[in-house]
Amino acid sequence: MVAFAERRPLGDTAKAWALNAPAIAVIALLVAYPIAYSFYVSLQKNNLKRPRAKRFIGFDNYRSLLSDHAFLSALKVSALFVVVVLGLTVVLALILALVLNERFHGRGLLLSLALLPWAMPGVVNGLMWRTIFDAKTGALNGLLQQLGLIDDYHAWLTSGTGAFLFTALAQVWNTLPFSVIILLAGLSTIPSELYDAATVDRAGAWRRFTQVTVPWLLHPLLIVLILETMNAFRAFDTIYVLTGGGPGDATTTIALLDVQTVLTFTDFGLGSAYAWVITAITLLISVAYIGLLYRKGNFDV
Amino acid sequence: SGKSSSGGGSGDGSVKFEGWDYEAALVQQNLDRFTKTSNIKVDYTPITSAQYVQKVVAEFTGGGGPDALYVYDDSLAAWVDGDYLQPLDGMAGVDEIYDAIYPGNAQAMTYDGKRYGLPYYTDANCLTYNAGILAKAGISKPPASLEELEAQALKIKNAGLLQYPIGLPAQLSDTWWSWVWALVFGSGGNMFDDQQNPIMNTSDTVTKDVFSWLQQAATKSKVIDPASLQLLPVPVDNAMKANRYAYTIGARYASRDYNDPAKSKAAGKIRMALVPSLDGKEHATVSNTRMYGLAKDTEVKDNAFKLLTYLGGYDDQKQPYTAKFWFLQRGLGFAYKKMVDDPTIVAALRKFADPKIYAHLAEIAKPRNVLGVPWYTEFETEMHKVVQGVLSNQTQPSAAVDSLAQTAGTLKKKYS
Amino acid sequence: MTTVVKVPVRYRIPWKKIVLYVLAVGFGLYLVLPFYWIVAMSFMHEVDAISVPPHWIPVHPTLANYLGFVRPDAAQELVGGRAVSETPYSLRNSLVVATSTAVLNLALATFAAYSFSRLKFRGSQVLLVLYLLTRMVPGIAIIIPFYLLMRSFGLLDTYLALILSYTTFALPITIWILKDFFRSVPRELEEAARVDRCGWFRTMWTVFLPVAAPGLVAAAVFAFMTAWNEFMFALFLTSTKAAKTIPVVAANFATDFNTQFTVMAAAGVLAVVPPLVLALLFQRKLVQGMAAGSVKG
Amino acid sequence: MAEVRLDGVSKRFANKLVVDNLNLTVEDQEFLTLVGPSGCGKSTTLRMICGLERATEGNIFFDGKPVSWLPANKRDVSMVFQSYALYPHRTVAQNIGFALKMMRVPKAKITEAVQRAARTLDIEDLLDRKPRELSGGQRQRVALGRAIVRDAGAYLLDEPLSNLDAQLRVLMRAEIKRLHVDVARTFIYVTHDQVEAMTMSDRIAVMRDGVIQQCATPEEIYERPANRFVASFMGSPPMNFLTGELSDADGTRAFRSAALTQPLTQRLEAAERAVVLGIRPEDLTVSTTRVEGHHPAKVFVSEPLGPDVLVTVNIQGELLKARVPTPFRLGHDSTVYVGLNPDRLHLFDAADGTALHAPE
Amino acid sequence: MAEVRLDGVSKRFANKLVVDNLNLTVEDQEFLTLVGPSGCGKSTTLRMICGLERATEGNIFFDGKPVSWLPANKRDVSMVFQSYALYPHRTVAQNIGFALKMMRVPKAKITEAVQRAARTLDIEDLLDRKPRELSGGQRQRVALGRAIVRDAGAYLLDEPLSNLDAQLRVLMRAEIKRLHVDVARTFIYVTHDQVEAMTMSDRIAVMRDGVIQQCATPEEIYERPANRFVASFMGSPPMNFLTGELSDADGTRAFRSAALTQPLTQRLEAAERAVVLGIRPEDLTVSTTRVEGHHPAKVFVSEPLGPDVLVTVNIQGELLKARVPTPFRLGHDSTVYVGLNPDRLHLFDAADGTALHAPE
Numbered sequence A: 001m002v003a004f005a006e007r008r009p010l011g012d013t014a015k016a017w018a019l020n021a022p023a024i025a026v027i028a029l030l031v032a033y034p035i036a037y038s039f040y041v042s043l044q045k046n047n048l049k050r051p052r053a054k055r056f057i058g059f060d061n062y063r064s065l066l067s068d069h070a071f072l073s074a075l076k077v078s079a080l081f082v083v084v085v086l087g088l089t090v091v092l093a094l095i096l097a098l099v100l101n102e103r104f105h106g107r108g109l110l111l112s113l114a115l116l117p118w119a120m121p122g123v124v125n126g127l128m129w130r131t132i133f134d135a136k137t138g139a140l141n142g143l144l145q146q147l148g149l150i151d152d153y154h155a156w157l158t159s160g161t162g163a164f165l166f167t168a169l170a171q172v173w174n175t176l177p178f179s180v181i182i183l184l185a186g187l188s189t190i191p192s193e194l195y196d197a198a199t200v201d202r203a204g205a206w207r208r209f210t211q212v213t214v215p216w217l218l219h220p221l222l223i224v225l226i227l228e229t230m231n232a233f234r235a236f237d238t239i240y241v242l243t244g245g246g247p248g249d250a251t252t253t254i255a256l257l258d259v260q261t262v263l264t265f266t267d268f269g270l271g272s273a274y275a276w277v278i279t280a281i282t283l284l285i286s287v288a289y290i291g292l293l294y295r296k297g298n299f300d301v
Numbered sequence B: 001s002g003k004s005s006s007g008g009g010s011g012d013g014s015v016k017f018e019g020w021d022y023e024a025a026l027v028q029q030n031l032d033r034f035t036k037t038s039n040i041k042v043d044y045t046p047i048t049s050a051q052y053v054q055k056v057v058a059e060f061t062g063g064g065g066p067d068a069l070y071v072y073d074d075s076l077a078a079w080v081d082g083d084y085l086q087p088l089d090g091m092a093g094v095d096e097i098y099d100a101i102y103p104g105n106a107q108a109m110t111y112d113g114k115r116y117g118l119p120y121y122t123d124a125n126c127l128t129y130n131a132g133i134l135a136k137a138g139i140s141k142p143p144a145s146l147e148e149l150e151a152q153a154l155k156i157k158n159a160g161l162l163q164y165p166i167g168l169p170a171q172l173s174d175t176w177w178s179w180v181w182a183l184v185f186g187s188g189g190n191m192f193d194d195q196q197n198p199i200m201n202t203s204d205t206v207t208k209d210v211f212s213w214l215q216q217a218a219t220k221s222k223v224i225d226p227a228s229l230q231l232l233p234v235p236v237d238n239a240m241k242a243n244r245y246a247y248t249i250g251a252r253y254a255s256r257d258y259n260d261p262a263k264s265k266a267a268g269k270i271r272m273a274l275v276p277s278l279d280g281k282e283h284a285t286v287s288n289t290r291m292y293g294l295a296k297d298t299e300v301k302d303n304a305f306k307l308l309t310y311l312g313g314y315d316d317q318k319q320p321y322t323a324k325f326w327f328l329q330r331g332l333g334f335a336y337k338k339m340v341d342d343p344t345i346v347a348a349l350r351k352f353a354d355p356k357i358y359a360h361l362a363e364i365a366k367p368r369n370v371l372g373v374p375w376y377t378e379f380e381t382e383m384h385k386v387v388q389g390v391l392s393n394q395t396q397p398s399a400a401v402d403s404l405a406q407t408a409g410t411l412k413k414k415y416s
Numbered sequence C: 001m002t003t004v005v006k007v008p009v010r011y012r013i014p015w016k017k018i019v020l021y022v023l024a025v026g027f028g029l030y031l032v033l034p035f036y037w038i039v040a041m042s043f044m045h046e047v048d049a050i051s052v053p054p055h056w057i058p059v060h061p062t063l064a065n066y067l068g069f070v071r072p073d074a075a076q077e078l079v080g081g082r083a084v085s086e087t088p089y090s091l092r093n094s095l096v097v098a099t100s101t102a103v104l105n106l107a108l109a110t111f112a113a114y115s116f117s118r119l120k121f122r123g124s125q126v127l128l129v130l131y132l133l134t135r136m137v138p139g140i141a142i143i144i145p146f147y148l149l150m151r152s153f154g155l156l157d158t159y160l161a162l163i164l165s166y167t168t169f170a171l172p173i174t175i176w177i178l179k180d181f182f183r184s185v186p187r188e189l190e191e192a193a194r195v196d197r198c199g200w201f202r203t204m205w206t207v208f209l210p211v212a213a214p215g216l217v218a219a220a221v222f223a224f225m226t227a228w229n230e231f232m233f234a235l236f237l238t239s240t241k242a243a244k245t246i247p248v249v250a251a252n253f254a255t256d257f258n259t260q261f262t263v264m265a266a267a268g269v270l271a272v273v274p275p276l277v278l279a280l281l282f283q284r285k286l287v288q289g290m291a292a293g294s295v296k297g
Numbered sequence D, E: 001m002a003e004v005r006l007d008g009v010s011k012r013f014a015n016k017l018v019v020d021n022l023n024l025t026v027e028d029q030e031f032l033t034l035v036g037p038s039g040c041g042k043s044t045t046l047r048m049i050c051g052l053e054r055a056t057e058g059n060i061f062f063d064g065k066p067v068s069w070l071p072a073n074k075r076d077v078s079m080v081f082q083s084y085a086l087y088p089h090r091t092v093a094q095n096i097g098f099a100l101k102m103m104r105v106p107k108a109k110i111t112e113a114v115q116r117a118a119r120t121l122d123i124e125d126l127l128d129r130k131p132r133e134l135s136g137g138q139r140q141r142v143a144l145g146r147a148i149v150r151d152a153g154a155y156l157l158d159e160p161l162s163n164l165d166a167q168l169r170v171l172m173r174a175e176i177k178r179l180h181v182d183v184a185r186t187f188i189y190v191t192h193d194q195v196e197a198m199t200m201s202d203r204i205a206v207m208r209d210g211v212i213q214q215c216a217t218p219e220e221i222y223e224r225p226a227n228r229f230v231a232s233f234m235g236s237p238p239m240n241f242l243t244g245e246l247s248d249a250d251g252t253r254a255f256r257s258a259a260l261t262q263p264l265t266q267r268l269e270a271a272e273r274a275v276v277l278g279i280r281p282e283d284l285t286v287s288t289t290r291v292e293g294h295h296p297a298k299v300f301v302s303e304p305l306g307p308d309v310l311v312t313v314n315i316q317g318e319l320l321k322a323r324v325p326t327p328f329r330l331g332h333d334s335t336v337y338v339g340l341n342p343d344r345l346h347l348f349d350a351a352d353g354t355a356l357h358a359p360e
């Protein structure tokens, strides 16, 4: 055998790590410390208002959550919020993406409109919805009244359920674009000949959707699910501006509670603990999604 | 400009100054004048008001705080405990200033016996009413008692003038609900004793009675707008300006806009009155104070204090120049007792309020006495939720005060 | 055979078209109506904006709300005059930050995403989840340490601070987005490019990335919007008009003291326009089919 | 099903006419093969029949019923795509069984049918693979399997065997024929393989630039091509053509060109006419000795084809290809005598290529 | 460049051995054709030579230099992909010119080269189209164009003509041969077309299940196949095989099976040995009259192939295919007499298929 002086190219693993190095470097440099720090803080009694009372308390913050009424109620609200918002977003986004994937007059316009809610800064978005849902001068009231659907202006956000549903609606409007874009871009990668083949194989529109589109879209769907879950769990701007978490605790989500704890009560320790609970929950859910969908959607063309 | 990132000064004696972003352009204008006269450069950064406290806290925590800054009375205690601020006792002119201002304001700027601020502006709560609507219902005098308020409102309601004559900003938010405190103080009550122990469910029944009245007015006689739960101060203002409420309780300041023909359809008809009380007698009202504070580790203490004096104290002519400036420009309430005698000020005041009542409110106003406890913000937040429960008939007044007392107890323990 | 018989072919009701258009119009309205309200308000006087019943079309249309953005003296007249005068700067800042974020993100994520879509390596799934993990810690928990970090780098109130932070936010998701699109690029294309004497970089640049364009655009839009919208970090990391972004400035219109909805609406409209224009420019890329006709099998 | 009738069907892609006023009736149970040069519109025609492409003009009828507005999934046709169009996310078995699944055939039956098809196609051991892991020919067999596994009114097969080796192709050909007999349905088949076209079809339609040139039985097409294009297209190596004219030299009618004069035994109307003479390579005989009526020529090149040798001869500057049995061992420039089988001559109009005469 | 040498090269996909210890040297300027059944590893071999796939074992040398670790872009090879792999976002012209552009050839030269290639491939009017607007055969020609337009040390062509019609294929075959002569480089060519393999190659390598069975000149492969597999694979229709044994019946050595006994004139060592007799269809004669030494048989089926007819005859239950000249007009069950050309008999070991004897 000849001894080879050739330089061997990197193996897949080495190559992969080399390719990931820049991203890992940036992330490690910028967020590793804050993340570690925040976890450390979550093990502290640490209220910025009382720097002298700061001390390490281990998992006490976490332990206290178990009997923290506000936390448990916020967790419940958040869970419900995630379910409602995620469900609506995914269904609507999928339909809209499918519509946008067709050719028709005004498609470019509709696509740009679909991006519109995304371009709106959260604060503006929140205030916009407030002027719409306003009990006294709101556009929704005005519209419904002019359409003859209601007699008097309603205070939509004063009942627990009302506040919850309307907040969810505003949130959906706001998060729809991301899902639409990801799903649409996913759709555009499906070779049309697969639809041809499926059509010839006697699959009607619905079956083509379930048998060709969905399997192909599983991975984009996975991102959408993960990110929208994450977003819904962290939804803050819209809720804060629309209801401030009220009435009572009806829309106090865990994210709202967290922001309030950190920024308003300056309880950094407890706030960080909340944050890590959110992290753990979203991570678990994401891993569950990945477990369910990743393999099924994993294929090579 | 203004990128000095280390705490206190940047070497040339300039003062790093921060405030929330209310009328930042005017602030800058005023500061330019200061720089011109004193030769001290001011490096001014306005910060979004909604996040002012958080950002200042972050800066002080990170070591990049300003030399002088705006301080809310709500934050004073925390910022002193957090070692952000230093007392002004013993510095030139401070005593003089404290003597010249209303006692409520002086009290608000004092913590643990030390004085920490010079007044920026102040305000007191009052009953604001629309005399035009009242007149239409045949009412000539504002109510002195809550009972009367309810009766008048009912009259307006029954006359078909308004479905809900009273509007209150009762949506959850991070700012305090001054009207609740105004009602309690207005009837001579308090929620805490001087040792900051809760008394609202024991020795002092005012809170509970006020809650009872609120519940009654909201759910029985239905004169308080149920939409209040969805209203922040601005929408309430808008409704007042649009003649859609006859009464609200809030800061005196708002009347200026209410009576501005350019902005309001109710212009000229809005009046101020003392906060109605349970017994119809005159007691007090609640005030708030915004002040200028001095950072603890500023390296340009002298210059910063000069700036503070310019902004919150007297000028060469022994006049509170900046306070006057603000009142004339934007109608911001002042802490100086004497100012109400100033003819230019009276003239300006007349455009939107009765100067006498305006001044009287300032005199009887007092700050919340629990501002000094570290858990005040949490308590206030919880209070909002409880009051929402009361207004929507989900919590009974006695249960409400019990719950408030319990919250206070829990928080106290948590922070001990 | 030669006699061509004209057979009357029954014309079918084009249900698909009808459903399509109904859905398109429905979604269009849902998407545009709330925004339309903002646009309408931005041309109204405050009084008309809160009138009952609402005026759907401005009755006394005015440009006053926009005037402040172009004429500094007009800005003084408005509530929140400072914010008004800062708006043009903040738009510029936002554009710079968002564009840079998008570009930097694509650059970094392309490499990483490529490795997930093409290479089989141990720990790939773990790494993917780890990337996500960095994104799962809510911003609120890391904002203060992040602020401290940026302060120690001396980057406060600079574009770079924002670009870097948004890049770290968007990166994990961008990697996820891209890896899916890369996966749908036929491997043979890359191989063909290699045979055509392209090195890896050239292959990526000349063949792979153009074919994956819809995915790149989607990822870029995502990164852009992340940066465009972010509020909290922008608030903490910037303080002057040198770096303040549009959400921070827009928030100034909604202070405790006053909210002039109409001016805010105008600012909101301005804030939406740049991304919208970009969207219009790129929307064709987004829906172009990927590799049609390129490989057999 | 099904008689398939195309009535004046045209197809335009961005103003390029790709299929031009096509009239074609495929009888029920017929096996029709579509042949033609690359890009002539075969696939497009199939796709229109299938319903994947809408005809720009004209109508398509199945059993007399217009189907122009019927989507492909309602037309009950089965198709092998030229580009395979396999589902990358499904295994081979799932790919093959997909149509059956769509038709709600019970699972057990699907498995059985898939197994049977896989056995036929010799891809039994690949059933669990994904298309990505298959060779080109294996993918093509999967594509074929997907079409033949199910029952359909018409089977459209677009070059289904092009990537298979000769042995397999022979087997598959037989299988497709057997299927045709078994299911007794209409088959429309596109191929470039002449042998396939000749052996499998009931009729062959020869297309060129979107126009059908001739549609007839294989023998007819081969023996009596309707025009010069068909004559040249069918047959490999193709027919030899000589340009010249008809003349009545020496009392007998003859074909006369610069290179040679060939007496004609057939009756032909007009004389003095520019014509093209056609003769297939197998109708040329090459002998080393002089033969009466044979034309002296030089060997230009000879290519072994296995059983035969393809000899290109040069008759006075005209190159003709002759197919002679192996062995043939004459080198370049050897002199030979080339005979044209007089019974197998074709004559075409020189102007438009229409056939004037063909062997009986 | 370049002599290409494969030295003990193996390739495994997920533990499936796809190429097994391949040793092969392709001489500089040689035209080597790789043939074998679908899935035997031809494409994989090409891909390893090209550098797109790494050999699991063994080494590849270009001109004696090891290239195993050299990436494809450094190997200076040109390739036609079986699946085309056209760049979907580029026009036909850009596709073809891509490699030149990468090699920094000046624009004008690129345009010229592209034009020339397009003319050769008859796709001049398609230069501005995108791949998705092409027919299958047009795509294939673009893929071919991309490979031939540039100069490379070795050209690897994976079934480059499979989707073209016969005429075009003949033309392209000639063009590829011409290119081979012009550039004088090594060509490695994969095809399923026997004619292509026979006419174009200097040598043919026959593969089966990842193992090269024989690598020799076309004549050698056809005339003296190394084993039964090669014999059966090359030639269409394939060689007929009869299983039987060698015996010394009646003093002469003969092949004896249940169906027939065929005297052998060749010298063969061992008798009493199980063997397989092979004979190609063209080496059978079919006569209607009894002939000495011919075997009586019945016509089973006859298939016209154009120039010939493929007649399947039944000799005592054994089916043999014979290729006879057109016309042949006997129907099923007609009695015929079948003769085996004694000079063209092949004998293979019955156990492992190795050739024991081949015609001279």
Ligand SMILES: Nc1ncnc2c1ncn2[C@@H]1O[C@H](COP(=O)(O)OP(=O)(O)OP(=O)(O)O)[C@@H](O)[C@H]1O
Pocket (backbone or CB within 6 Å): D132, D133, D134, D135, D136, D137, D138, D163, E013, E014, E016, E018, E036, E037, E038, E039, E040, E041, E042, E043, E044, E045, E082
């Ligand atoms: N990625 C893969 N994973 C697993 N098996 C593979 C893969 N690629 C190819 N194979 C298998 O390797 C064998 C050889 O494949 P290859 O493509 O070399 O065949 P081929 O000789 O080119 O066949 P064809 O004539 O059908 O193109 C086939 O059996 C195929 O199934």
Ligand SMILES: Nc1ncnc2c1ncn2[C@@H]1O[C@H](COP(=O)(O)OP(=O)(O)OP(=O)(O)O)[C@@H](O)[C@H]1O
Pocket (backbone or CB within 6 Å): D013, D014, D016, D018, D036, D037, D038, D039, D040, D041, D042, D043, D044, D045, D082, E132, E133, E134, E135, E136, E137, E138, E163
């Ligand atoms: N989408 C398209 N846009 C424009 N022209 C097209 C399109 N599809 C096909 N064509 C053209 O239409 C003609 C017919 O294409 P078709 O695929 O039917 O040919 P074909 O007969 O199947 O050829 P092949 O044997 O090469 O597959 C070709 O010239 C092709 O270039």
Ligand SMILES: [Mg+2]
Pocket (backbone or CB within 6 Å): D042, D043, D044, D082, D158, E135, E136, E137
């Ligand atoms: Mg085709």
Ligand SMILES: [Mg+2]
Pocket (backbone or CB within 6 Å): D135, D136, D137, E042, E043, E044, E082, E158
């Ligand atoms: Mg292959």
